[in-house]
Amino acid sequence: MEIRQITEDDAEAFLTMQRQLDLETDFMLMAPGERQTTVAQQRDIIHKILSDGRSMIWVVAEGQRLVGALTLQAMAPLKIRHTGYIVVGILAAHRGQGLGSALFRTMEAWAHCHEFHRLELTVICENRAALNLYLKQGFMVEGLRHDSILQPNGHWVHEYTMVKLL
Template structure:
């Protein structure tokens, strides 16, 4: 398995990965068939992302297929450019095999190089594997937001988690 920065050539595979994640887990934001991004839009998005100094998507690749990603999206203004919001998705077949750790390790190296000070994310409180990974990578729970998501007709709470890079 290899972790690297996303490229425009990954657009189709990245869309496929995201659609698979939407199908196989309820921990992602989008529900199955809700994702409407086309190939041209995805390429344009990747192009703009690669032009941003404080944003990047890291992909985990196994046998020429994307099996996971970690998106790091930096603040747009002077007051929040040092903040990066994270979103991760890993195919279930590759869960528990070190993919998440590898993605976070690469992202944190990059974050330190580009001057990021704060990493933050949200996670459903019942996502035990996710919370465990984030704690392992040095994140702490800063608070709980009640009823932030509606999943299968039920309101779900989320933890706000963060890590300060010194």
């Protein structure tokens, strides 16, 4: 397994991984089949992130296959430029192997070099494994978003907003 920064050539493998995550868990934002992004569109998204200079995606590669990723999206307005929003996902077969912690360590080292002060994420309250990972990485619960997500089964779920100050 290799953790590295994404490239535009990863567009198809990244999209395949995202669609697999959509199928494997209700804890990601997109429902199965909802993600309509094409490979060309995904390549453009990756290009924009890499061109930004303050946002990044790290992937966990197993050969040509991607099995996990962490995205750090920088906020653009000057007053919140020090803030980055995080999205992370790891395929089910590869969870519990320390990949999440490794992704966070890699991202945090990069974030320090790029003058971030505040890292934010949200997590569905029922997602205990992710919540424990984030707490282990030094994030703290900052707030609760009531009925923030309506699951495909009609069940409302709450999310924690979490933050880590660097």
